[in-house]
Every structure is written in structure tokens, then in C-alpha cells.
Amino acid sequence: xxxxxxxxxxxxxxxxxxxxxxxxxxxxxxxxxxxxxxxxxxxxxxxxxxxxxxxxxxxxxxxxxxxxxxxxxxxxxxxxxxxxxxxxxxxxxxxxxxxxxxxxxxxxxxxxxxxxxxxxxxxxxxxxxxxxxxxxx
Amino acid sequence: xxxxxxxxxxxxxxxxxxxxxxxxxxxxxxxxxxxxxxxxxxxxxxxxxxxxxxxxxxxxxxxxxxxxxxxxxxxxxxxxxxxxxxxxxxxxxxxxxxxxxxxxxxxxxxxxxxxxxxxxxxxxxxxxxxxxxxxxxxxxxxxxxxxxxxxxxxxxxxxxxxxxxxxxxxxxxxxxxxxxxxxxxxxxxxxxxxxxxxxxxxxxxxxxxxxxxxxxxxxxxxxxxxxxxxxxxxxxxxxxxxxxxxxxxxxxxxxxxx
Amino acid sequence: xxxxxxxxxxxxxxxxxxxxxxxxxxxxxxxxxxxxxxxxxxxxxxxxxxxxxxxxxxxxxxxxxxxxxxxxxxxxxxxxxxxxxxxxxxxxxxxxxxxxxxxxxxxxxxxxxxxxxxxxxxxxxxxxxxxxxxxxxxxxxxxxxxxxxxxxxxxxxxxxxxxxxxxxxxxxxxxxxxxxxxxxxxxxxxxxxxxxxxxxxxxxxxxxxxxxxxxxxxxxxxxxxxxxxxxxxxxxxxxxxxxxxxxxxxxxxxxxxxxxxxxxxxxxxxxxxxxxxxxxxxxxxxxxxxxxxxxxxxxxxxxxxxxxxxxxxxxxxxxxxxxxxxxxxxxxxxxxxxxxxxxxxxxxxxxxxxxxxxxxxxxxxxxxxxxxxxxxxxxxxxxx
Numbered sequence: 001x002x003x004x005x006x007x008x009x010x011x012x013x014x015x016x017x018x019x020x021x022x023x024x025x026x027x028x029x030x031x032x033x034x035x036x037x038x039x040x041x042x043x044x045x046x047x048x049x050x051x052x053x054x055x056x057x058x059x060x061x062x063x064x065x066x067x068x069x070x071x072x073x074x075x076x077x078x079x080x081x082x083x084x085x086x087x088x089x090x091x092x093x094x095x096x097x098x099x100x101x102x103x104x105x106x107x108x109x110x111x112x113x114x115x116x117x118x119x120x121x122x123x124x125x126x127x128x129x130x131x132x133x134x135x136x137x
Numbered sequence: 138x139x140x141x142x143x144x145x146x147x148x149x150x151x152x153x154x155x156x157x158x159x160x161x162x163x164x165x166x167x168x169x170x171x172x173x174x175x176x177x178x179x180x181x182x183x184x185x186x187x188x189x190x191x192x193x194x195x196x197x198x199x200x201x202x203x204x205x206x207x208x209x210x211x212x213x214x215x216x217x218x219x220x221x222x223x224x225x226x227x228x229x230x231x232x233x234x235x236x237x238x239x240x241x242x243x244x245x246x247x248x249x250x251x252x253x254x255x256x257x258x259x260x261x262x263x264x265x266x267x268x269x270x271x272x273x274x275x276x277x278x279x280x281x282x283x284x285x286x287x288x289x290x291x292x293x294x295x296x297x298x299x300x301x302x303x304x305x306x307x308x309x310x311x312x313x314x315x316x317x318x319x320x321x322x323x324x325x326x327x328x329x330x331x332x333x334x335x336x337x338x339x340x341x342x343x344x345x346x347x348x349x350x351x352x353x354x355x356x357x358x359x360x361x362x363x364x365x366x367x368x369x370x371x372x373x374x375x376x377x378x379x380x381x382x383x384x385x386x387x388x389x390x391x392x393x394x395x
Numbered sequence: 396x397x398x399x400x401x402x403x404x405x406x407x408x409x410x411x412x413x414x415x416x417x418x419x420x421x422x423x424x425x426x427x428x429x430x431x432x433x434x435x436x437x438x439x440x441x442x443x444x445x446x447x448x449x450x451x452x453x454x455x456x457x458x459x460x461x462x463x464x465x466x467x468x469x470x471x472x473x474x475x476x477x478x479x480x481x482x483x484x485x486x487x488x489x490x491x492x493x494x495x496x497x498x499x500x501x502x503x504x505x506x507x508x509x510x511x512x513x514x515x516x517x518x519x520x521x522x523x524x525x526x527x528x529x530x531x532x533x534x535x536x537x538x539x540x541x542x543x544x545x546x547x548x549x550x551x552x553x554x555x556x557x558x559x560x561x562x563x564x565x566x567x568x569x570x571x572x573x574x575x576x577x578x579x580x581x582x583x584x585x586x587x588x589x590x591x592x593x594x595x596x597x598x599x600x601x602x603x604x605x606x607x608x609x610x611x612x613x614x615x616x617x618x619x620x621x622x623x624x625x626x627x628x629x630x631x632x633x634x635x636x637x638x639x640x641x642x643x644x645x646x647x648x649x650x651x652x653x654x655x656x657x658x659x660x661x662x663x664x665x666x667x668x669x670x671x672x673x674x675x676x677x678x679x680x681x682x683x684x685x686x687x688x689x690x691x692x693x694x695x696x697x698x699x700x701x702x703x704x705x706x707x708x709x710x711x712x713x714x715x716x717x718x719x720x721x722x723x724x725x726x727x728x729x730x731x732x733x734x735x736x737x738x739x740x741x742x743x744x745x746x747x748x749x750x751x752x753x754x755x756x757x758x759x760x761x762x763x764x765x766x767x768x769x770x771x772x773x774x775x776x777x778x779x
Binding site: 079128 | 287318325337
Binding site: 268272293 | 431432433434438439440441443444498501502503504505507508510511513514516518519520521522525577578580581582583584659660731732735736737738739741
């Protein structure tokens with residue numbers, strides 16, 4: 001091996017080192033949300049529901065991950081198909097309405113919707129048109 | 138369609154071939170077919186629903202805005218001053234502007250003078266629905282031309298397409314311009330188009346449109362054009378009525394008596 | 396090849412930074428528009444489309460005009476266009492990009508732009524316009540780039556590219572036809588409701604686009620010594636001449652039908668543009684200016700002695716380009732909204748923010764064009 005090729009090999013080694021450092025930095029920075037968030041509590045915020053209300057249209061376990069899909073379905077069927085009545089799993093009927101049905105029990109938007117949405121970092125734009133109970137008064 | 142018309146044309150051809158069709162008889166026949174077509178075609182059989190409205194301008198009181206106020210409160214229509222960005226669902230417009238091809242220098246004085254109540258015509262063949270690239274504007278089975286504010290991308294193609302100027306665009310956030318908010322109806326975001334919805338939300342509850350309920354002079358008749366026994370059909374049968382810009386083939390569901 | 400865009404002389408970088416400044420100003424202006432709404436523009440309830448959609452309409456024509464180089468070169472084997480076909484294709488790329496941006500900034504709810512694809516609506520011409528424009532962009536990037544890469548490597552272009560080149564010809568016609576259909580299918584907008592709108596669009600496009608190409612070619616010759624060739628320029632001049640004549644012929648047809656028939660609806664739009672309506676005549680000077688310089692340029696193109704004078708040729712190309720920009724980019728779109736469906740006349744003039752956004756998009760177009768032309772010319776020069 002000549003001196004020249006040797007130095008070229010050495011250069012390559014140096015590059016490799018730089019590349020590894022770059023990759024570590026890159027992945028380190030990009031995974032910040034995961035490891036920075038891991039220390040703050042995993043229980044989620046405390047949410048408030050009005051006292052003495054009946055059960056939700058569907059179970060808590062269904063609503064927690066699916067309420068946005070349900071609302072999406074509702075708005076489409078009300079606006080586009082004029083279908084305004086929701087029949088839940090146990091056969092009970094509800095008006096498909098965010099402001100009239102949901103907000104009836106979840107009347108405190110700040111302590112129910114916002115708390116969780118803020119925690120999750122999502123910004124639904126329902127409220128730029130639909131009125132929460134506080135605004136209604 | 139078009140079976141009726143095809144048959145008619147066939148008969149027309151046969152009749153002229155034998156030189157028997159008197160103009161009167163043909164005229165009669167044609168009227169009947171067209172009339173039937175108006176109410177039966179497009180899947181609209183008798184006893185199905187096509188909502189419509191007759192506005193009797195002879196009963197409409199000059200200077201009264203009861204229907205406009207009721208509608209604009211019901212639907213949270215912002216009150217933006219100036220022609221540039223105004224939003225309106227129902228309003229009054231000079232006769233010569235609302236009926237440009239029917240106005241002439243010798244029009245009856247009160248017709249010429251009293252502004253006409255105008256709103257979305259809920260056309261049977263709505264150009265706005267035809268041009269909308271996202272189906273945000275669509276025609277319901279009951280004939281109402283509806284807007285889905287969730288889907289509108291604000292391209293304003295429908296505003297270029299509407300030959301009646303019935304559509305408004307939210308050039309800015311409308312909320313600050315709503316004097317008193319009706320909690321039962323949503324407001325709009327900036328960037329979407331809006332217009333009269335024939336009070337679809339009230340019809341769903343079995344209520345009449347807000348404008349009709351608010352009118353003390355009974356100058357608005359609202360009802361089902363598909364029901365031959367409805368009041369609106371009775372009015373249409375007995376009185377001479379006009380639609381706006383019939384020559385464009387849109388076939389409005391709003392009719393006028395002058 | 397892209398590396399060639401990163402080397403250049405001082406002027407090249409000054410120009411690039413100048414464009415970047417315009418782009419930044421345009422972007423900041425757009426942020427303001429996004430925040431406040433289209434209220435910051437001059438558009439109104441009656442004139443719902445303004446300078447954005449006008450630019451879009453005009454630039455679709457510029458994009459389509461690339462076909463005026465592709466047809467002679469690929470279908471008629473007119474070798475003299477060999478050096479500039481790529482200029483036409485890359486001009487189309489930059490023009491289509493600008494078109495898309497102009498439609499985007501015109502939207503009230505741009506974050507919902509994907510609704511056009513999520514809820515495809517074939518009865519809407521806008522849906523088809525989106526389809527043909529994106530297709531045309533892909534075709535021109537593909538054809539231009541593949542042929543240029545082959546030249547870069549000093550080999551013949553691959554055979555598989557030929558069908559795409561042939562496809563781009565009818566496709567170019569389709570983009571401007573569909574764009575005309577946006578307007579020509581609307582009931583109650585009499586200025587637009589005319590069967591010759593698409594042909595007129597094509598005629599004006601085939602004059603304005605090649606005129607821009609002549610100007611660009613002459614500019615490139617002066618700046619970087621890239622010579623398109625005398626014959627190529629002359630051929631382009633002929634194309635401009637006949638396209639312009641056909642365009643003005645079509646305009647005359649519109650006048651005849653409107654005013655001889657004496658139907659008010661048909662007269663109003665043209666009357667507003669050229670004579671004013673009900674005391675409103677903002678656009679009258681523009682339209683006459685457009686007509687006069689347009690016809691003036693036709694005279695220059697028509698007389699051999701005049702068109703062979705290079706300064707006059709430049710004047711003529713500038714004039715016809717400006718004339719048709721006013722005609723289609725201002726008159727046609729704005730004129731269609733007058734009078735409104737309720738028979739009132741509302742005039743429109745763009746706001747400062749609207750103008751800055753428009754300039755920003757033109758700057759993006761110029762930026763893309765500069766980079767693409769830099770690459771193309773570097774490749775062409777390496778082989779000579």
C-alpha cells in the first residue's frame with residue numbers, strides 16, 4: 001500500500017467519524033419530543049364533567065380515542081345527508097349535535113375539551129364556528 | 138327527461154307531416170308537458186319533496202326588514218358595512234336589478250319603485266353546484282342547495298357561477314361583526330362562501346323558514362312543489378308568477394308575484 | 396447537472412439574491428393575507444377574482460406556448476429549433492408553477508387545498524384544470540430534463556421519451572382549453588360565455604409565449620453569449636405574427652356579435668372595457684393601450700424591413716406580450732365581473748399586498764426559470 005492510498009484511507013476513516021457524530025446529533029435532536037416528554041407524568045390532565053349527568057352517547061373507552069371520528073361522521077351526516085339522529089350501541093337516540101348534545105354534559109369547555117387538547121397538543125377548529133356553552137351565555 | 142319531450146317531438150313531426158296540428162292544440166300539449174316536466178322530472182315524482190317559495194311583492198311592505206332581520210339573526214350573518222365585503226342571505230334589490238330582462242321603461246310604478254326580496258333561488262339546475270370542485274356546495278334530494286362550510290376551500294368559483302349574486306364570501310373573520318349571536322347556529326370562519334340554506338335546520342324540526350315566520354303580511358309562501366295539494370302549488374296554479382332569469386335554464390325554486 | 400446552478404458570475408448571484416428578496420417580501424405579504432383574510436386584497440363581493448386569477452389565466456397560455464417549439468422540432472423535424480426547444484419546455488415548467496401558486500394564494504382556505512383530490516368532482520372544470528396542469532408540469536420536467544441529461548452525457552435521448560414528447564403536444568392544447576372552460580361555461584357571465592374563448596385563449600397564448608421566448612433568447616445572447624440562431628428567431632417571429640393576427644380577428648368577432656346583435660348582456664362587458672359603463676371606466680385606457688400597441692406590433696412583425704431591425708423586434712415582442720397580458724390578464728377576467736349578476740358596476744384595483752404577493756410569485760417563476768436556464772445553457776455550452 002502506497003503512502004498516498006494510505007492517507008486516503010485515513011481520510012475516509014475521519015469522514016466516518018464525522019458521519020457518526022452527525023447521525024448521533026441528528027437522531028438525538030429529532031427524538032427530543034420522546035425523551036423530553038417521558039419524564040412528565042403519563043396520566044394525562046384531570047378533566048371535569050358536570051355532576052349528575054347521564055352516560056355519554058358511547059362508552060368512555062370508545063369515546064376517548066374515537067370522539068373526533070364520531071363528530072366528523074356526525075357533521076357529515078347532518079350537513080350532507082340531513083340525518084340528525086344518532087342511535088348508539090344500546091339503541092338510545094341522540095341529536096347529532098356538538099353544541100346541543102355533547103356540551104350539555106361537557107359544559108365546561110376549558111376543563112374538559114381544552115385541557116386534554118392542550119395536553120395532546122392538538123388544535124381542533126370546531127370553536128371558531130360552533131359556540132361553547134360559556135360563549136353562549 | 139326526456140321521454141316526454143321525445144314523444145312530443147315525435148308527435149309534432151307526425152302532426153306537421155299530416156298538416157293537422159293546429160297551433161292551439163300543440164301549444165296546449167306543450168304547456169302540459171313542460172308543466173309536468175317541471176314537477177316530475179329529475180327523480181321528482183309527485184309526492185316527493187322539492188322545497189320552493191313564492192314571494193308576493195304586492196303584499197311585501199316597503200321599508201320592512203322583518204324577514205331579513207330574522208334570517209340574519211337565525212344564521213349569524215355578520216353585518217359588514219360597505220359593498221366590498223358585505224354578507225347577505227336575503228335582501229332587497231331594485232326590480233330592474235333583480236329582473237333585468239323583464240324591466241322596461243313602462244313598468245308599473247310600484248313594481249319599479251319597491252325593492253324586490255332576493256335570496257338564493259335553490260335552482261333545479263344550480264350552476265354553483267356544477268362548478269364547485271369539492272362538492273362543498275351540493276343539492277339535497279329535497280331540492281335545497283346546501284353549503285358544507287367544513288369543506289369549502291374558498292375558491293369562489295360558485296360566486297362566478299351564480300347568475301343571481303346570491304353568494305357572499307367571508308373576506309375576514311365574521312364574528313366581530315355579528316351583533317347578537319344565535320347560539321343554535323354556527324358562525325363561519327374567514328375564507329368560506331355562504332348563502333341562504335332555506336332554513337334546512339328549521340325544516341328538520343318541522344318549522345317554517347325564519348323569513349316566512351317573521352313576515353306579518355303573509356307575503357312569503359313556502360312549501361313543497363312536489364305536492365300537488367300544497368298551498369304553494371295552489372298559489373302557482375292560480376296566480377301569474379315569475380322566476381328570475383329563466384332564460385339561463387337554472388329553473389329557480391323561488392317565484393314572484395308582482 | 397444541478398450543480399451547474401451553483402456556479403456563476405457576480406451578476407448571476409446579484410440577480411438570484413434580488414429575486415430572493417422579492418420572494419421574501421411576497422411571502423411576508425402572504426402571511427399577512429393568511430392572517431387577516433382576503434380582505435387585504437382589492438377583491439369584493441362583486442369582483443371575486445382579481446389579479447391572482449388573471450395572472451393564472453395568462454400564464455397558462457405562456458406554459459402552453461412551449462408546444463409552438465415542440466411541434467416544429469419533433470413533428471416537422473425543424474432542426475433550427477434544436478437549441479431552444481429546451482428553453483420553451485423550461486419556460487413551461489416555470490409558468491405552470493406560477494399558475495399553481497396563483498391559484499393557491501387566491502384560495503380562502505388554502506389549508507384545505509387537498510379537498511380537491513380527497514373529494515374529486517369531475518363535473519367541476521377546476522378539478523380538470525388541476526389535473527391537466529399537474530400533468531403538464533410533470534411532462535415538461537420529464538421531457539426537458541431527460542433530453543438535456545442525454546445531451547449532457549453526449550448520447551442520444553432514450554427512445555422511451557418520444558411518446559411523452561408527443562403526448563405533451565395535445566396536452567398543451569388541453570391546459571388552455573380547460574382553462575377557457577372555467578369561464579366559458581358559466582351562465583350569466585356574457586363576456587366569457589362565448590364558444591371562441593378557448594380558440595382565442597390559444598391564439599393569444601401562441602403570440603405571447605413565443606414573444607417572451609424571443610425576448611429571453613435575445614437577452615441570453617447578450618448576457619451569456621448563447622445564440623439561438625437567426626433563423627430560429629425569424630421562425631418564432633412568424634408564429635407570433637399569425638397567432639397575433641388570429642387573436643385580434645377573434646376580438647373583432649366578439650365586437651361584431653355583441654354590438655350588431657345589440658343584446659344588452661353581450662354588449663355590457665365589452666362596453667365596460669373599451670368605452671366605460673355607467674360612468675365607470677378604470678380599464679378603458681388599459682384596453683385601448685393594449686389594442687394600440689398590439690396592432691402596432693403586428694405591423695412591425697408584418698413588414699420585413701421593420702422586423703429585421705433588432706431594436707424594433709424587441710419593441711414589437713415587448714408590445715405584443717404586454718398587450719396580451721393586459722387583454723387576458725386584466726381585461727378578460729375583470730371584465731367578466733362587470734356588470735355584476737345584479738346589474739351593478741363595481742370596479743377593482745389590486746391592493747399593495749396583492750401586488751407584492753403577485754410580484755413574489757413572478758419572482759419565484761423567474762428564479763426557477765433562471766436556475767433551469769443556467770443548467771440548460773451550461774450543458775449546451777459544454778458541447779460547443
